[in-house]
Every structure is written in structure tokens, then in C-alpha cells.
Amino acid sequence: MTTDVTTIKVQGLLFDNDGVLIDSTAAVEASWRAFASWYDLPADEVLARVHGRRSRDVIGAYSDRLPVPPDEAFRRYIEACVSDFADVTVLPGAAELISALPVSGWAVVTSGTAVVTQARMAAAGLSAPPVIITADDVPVGKPDPAPYRIASERLQLDPADCLVIEDSPAGLSSAHAAGCRTLGLLTTHHQHELEADFYASNLSDVRAIENGRFSVTVEGARRHR
Known part of the structure; x- marks a missing residue:
């Protein structure tokens, strides 16, 4: 395992919500x-x-x-x-990264219900994504591959050409089973608890530029060889 700067080229970005974009x-x-x-x-x-x-x-x-x-x-x-969102905050780097993304090609894929997810994102000051997959949209939740497969289909992309950004073992298992590449954030779990292709502390370490494809740069990336 090495520590370096890594660039990942993909067609789509799939974000978990809690533990990736917001801290609830x-x-x-x-x-x-x-x-x-x-x-x-x-x-x-x-x-x-x-x-x-x-x-x-x-x-x-x-x-x-x-x-x-x-x-x-x-x-x-x-x-x-849905009665109290006083303790919901945006995680480091999330607002900056989301605001720099285009109006297509990315999604939020969460185990939360639509009403709770939308309320939490609004409470954190984040705008709604172009595509959102919630617990209401899938027959089986994470760690089943359904959430990330459905998100890829909604974006009309091959799962293998999507990067999933997750913080939980269940979410990463879902992403791997769907055939996606993975970036594990160390916001809620230690690295040894997660199985991902790449790792970063939080979204402050991540930049994404879209020019036909996303070029995702992860600073200080830790990657399994």
C-alpha cells in the first residue's frame, strides 16, 4: 500500500449521503x-x-x-x-465538490428514505442532485448491489465506469457487487474496516473535473496494490 496522488477517470460519480456528504x-x-x-x-x-x-x-x-x-x-x-435536523451538518469538502459538478452524470445513492434524505440535505445546505436513489427506489438495500445498479441504469452508464464514494462496509459491498469502482472515505470507519479500491480522509481530498468524462483527483490517496 502506498500514499500518493491518484487520478481516476470515470463516466459517473455515485455518492452515498450520510457519512460522505453530510454528518447526521x-x-x-x-x-x-x-x-x-x-x-x-x-x-x-x-x-x-x-x-x-x-x-x-x-x-x-x-x-x-x-x-x-x-x-x-x-x-x-x-x-x-423528520422532526429535528439541528444536528445535521455538511462534511468537509462536500459543498465545494458538489457545487463544482455539472447538472448530469452523478447521483446520490442512500439507504435513507426520500423524505428523510431530502430534509437532511436541505438542512445541511446542499442542493438536490440530478439523480437520487433512496430506500424507496430499491427492492433490497445495501449491501445488495441493487442500489448502485439502479443508479447506474438511471444515469445510463455501465457500473464499471462509475466511481462510488462510500464510508460504510455495507455500502462498499453493494458497490463492489454492482461492479463499480470504489473510493472509501474514512469519516465513520477505520481503513481496516473498509474494502475499497482507493481511500481518502474526506471529500476535502477529492477534486472532480468533467470534460466528457470525470477526472477525479484524490490527494494523499491510499490504494490497495
């Missing part, structure tokens, strides 16, 4: 701790399941321990999520 860790933890308290579930166990996964899938894993139907628990959880 405090808000996410608060909402899941509330969920755990409603149904007398161990909060730390719940939190260990959630990163990079759809909330519906997390709640479904507890269906046999819930006193209400999972759909009812899901609706209550979403209502709690």
Missing part, C-alpha cells in the same frame, strides 16, 4: 435510541446494525420482538427522523 450521526443515533426505547430493545445492539442499511430492513430484523407491526414501527421512526 448525532441525529441518526438519537432517532435509533428513541426507537429502541419505545420497544425496550438494547440501543447499542440496534445502533450496531444501522450504518449503511435501510431503516425498514433494520426494523424488520426486530419484527419478532416488536409489540406492533413493523410497518407501524417504521412510520413512527420516520416521523421522529
